[in-house]
Amino acid sequence: MANLNDSAPEAATLMERILYEVKRVVVGQDHFLERVMVGLLAQGHLLVEGVPGLAKTLTVRTLAATLRGSYKRIQFTPDLVPADLVGTRFYNQKTGEFGTTLGPVFTNLLLADEINRAPAKVQSALLEVMQERQVTIAGESHKVPAPFVVMATQNPIETEGTYPLPEAQVDRFMMKVLVDYPADEEEFVIVERVIGTPVEVLPVATMSQLIELQQECRKVYVDPSLITYTVKLVGATRRPDLHGMPELAKYLSFGASPRASISLVEAARALAYLRGRGYVLPEDLTALAADTMRHRLVLSYEALAEGLTADALIEKVMAKIPLPAKPMQHPQ
Template sequence: MAVEELKQKIEEKHLLVNSIKSEIGKVLVGQRDLIDGLLMGLFTKGHILIEGVPGLAKTSAVKALADTVQVDFKRIQFTPDLLPADLIGTEIYRPKTGDFSIKKGPIFHNIILADEINRAPSKVQSALLEAMQEQQVTIGETTFELSDPFLVMATQNPIEQEGTYPLPEAQVDRFMLKLIIDYPNKSEEKEIMKRVGFENVPVIKQIIDPAELDDIGSLITSIYMDEKLREYIVDLVFATRNPQDYHMDISDYIHFGASPRATIFLSLVARAYAFLQGRAYVTPQDVKTIAPDVLRHRIILTYEAEAEDITTEQIIGHIFDSVEVP
């Protein structure tokens, strides 16, 4: 696709993006980074993990986004007594006919909100893992393809809170982005106070359909990325595995570095971020802006790092400072 044609198409699709943001803004105050992260997940069909303390509108944000898309949406509340069958469905025996029939579970929707995902036991996490990675589920001896698009947007509370379990590393790696959200500022909280309970609940319009989502996805993959930027992305990921090769003395703090999925997702999300900025090309700053969301849940720290209160954010910052920017 020619550069001028690509620019024109990006401008056209930005009208849709602005409309989606406007609709979400009816129910959500602030949280621009969260909205951008959710949109990048939607446009690239990547699963998103959102972490924050209760009451920060994580659930409201995902539901508002889903309401703007002409697809099936389902919210699933994860609890300690949830069973895999509650998620994917089960076989039901019919005495009259002597055979089994399949009752499909809530996973058979386009956008799934897995609310408080880290409150469910490991068997449920394993059932969700197949759906996220293979876009299929198995009930009994039958395998079912999930619909397209299929997107898991999960919320979780910080693992220090009571009743939470850390997610398995293999599952966390399936999430394209991990978004960390914090408390609103004073003006935002004042606006929240004015709205909630004192205004009518707004109705969110459906703005975009699956065909338009596919068009935007194709546009994003067409966005130009220089070869030096590709090398920069690979260097960032390799620095999490072999920091000594980049003159960093942090090997004792990293148990496992980022997987190859980090390289794939960072390349894709950098393009999606450039699209949200209305550009047909990726800059080094795009990569630096989005990289923490791609890397933070893929770097597993050692006990020594935890003992010294060293966080993944500090490790990522050190890597940014040490890896040369093109």
């Protein structure tokens, strides 16, 4: 613990330098950028929902340049096939042997643009890569580079020609982040930067340094009372009647899976480390609860009819489940 508390501020300083470099290009989007950094540290994939033109692609590309990592973007379309993602076998006429061409998923940062436009076969191919960090081509397994993070985007305003993501795949995303329009002042700066001289991004860290940070992040202390709170919070979405909220049962067809509990604790640990601490506080959990749970809830027709969102139900649950006392703090 002592060593980790010594290294956490240094890690926070390095992450600040990375964020500063990204912000030289990307204007605003502080919430989104922080969640991307949490995903990187916690080795979790992100599902990002937002209208076009909100710098989602620019953020990932800039981050890859800052970290000296590889970056690939795949535009998902209805005619995409699994081989377009993972690669395929081919016959070499000169040598008379079969070879393997690896697909664009072999990268550090993968942007899956408009993921819900691809059919189920393609989505299942991506599912193996996300979960296993490897692909299988003609019975042979190939590991993707480490670290490997997928950031998938969805467009919420156009549903024609889209395929709903399977629940099993949605559950693999650590967080679902909602990206909103910039404020007027931010948009003014965006226009100024675009019409001005392009900013050259400087690399400030390496992928090997990021791997070291990920390993250190896993040593962040989580008090058992915070894990208990997390389990109760997630459990209340499955059986709200057992937690004194019987009125919510009719709004939830299915609650969050155990992956929600794991994701929330892992993400909170990364957020604590990002903030220069070697231990998690309750506010780390509450800050990330909606991001780690909103995509894992299946709402009933009653909830949709009444205009209730997953975020609104999560707020009701959080208001009912009491927060534990802050760990690692001495009484006054």
